[in-house]
Amino acid sequence: MKLFQLHTENQLLKLCQKGDQNAQMTLYKKYAQAMYQVSRNIIKDEMRAEEAMQDAFLAAFEKLDEFKAEVSFGAWLKKIVINKSLDYLKKDKMYQKTENTENLSILEELEEIDLFEKIETVKKAMNDLPENYRIILSLYYLEGYDYEEISEILDVSYDNSRVLLNRAKNKLITLLN
Structure with a gap:
């Protein structure tokens, strides 16, 4: 070796x-x-x-x-x-495509929480999200893909990738509140 x-x-x-x-x-x-x-x-x-x-x-x-x-x-x-x-x-029939229209910033919602608590809180909340939301948030925030790359990976239009990401962010913010 x-x-x-x-x-x-x-x-x-x-x-x-x-x-x-x-x-x-x-x-x-x-x-x-x-x-x-x-x-x-x-x-x-x-x-x-x-x-x-x-x-x-x-x-x-x-x-x-x-x-x-x-x-x-x-x-x-x-x-x-x-x-x-x-x-x-x-x-596994766990994946489904979804759309979204709202745009909120996760970081703005979590400004008052300590960084470690933010990370743990977001991890727990992401695990509670539907698969398609967790996937797009992971691709965008953790893997660094942009909307165009995400649209190719998920086989959705560019606009749908933006909408889906916004819906996922909103759902995550709801879970965090």
Whole structure:
């Protein structure tokens, strides 16, 4: 294993394309925790999030020849993890599209609470949200995707991604109050 620590990520990717399992394991270990968090932000269930993340890695390794390095490997992998996680939700019939029209700022509503309390309060409230709300809030606030990227990931229009995010924020604010 120490041999693979000396390789660059590009060298590891080339070895993975050749089916080198040690190189695949090295990349898996590098990205697994972060990709699990991405999946967990979308899927409430820890086991399902783990399954989705592992399936995403398998899909990524199978499709490595499609990776063109236009973005980093991590960004490419993250998109696969997000799509696999959404697929799991759809399979479980837990995902539904929703629209929203209001626009409130979560931070404005929570100005008086200590930062740690804010984080814990928001985490708990997000776990109580419907899946589609939790997903869009995670994609926007935790993963840093913009409206256009979210609309592509969720397969909704740009306007619907904005509306859905606003509705999710409002629902979260309601739960926080």
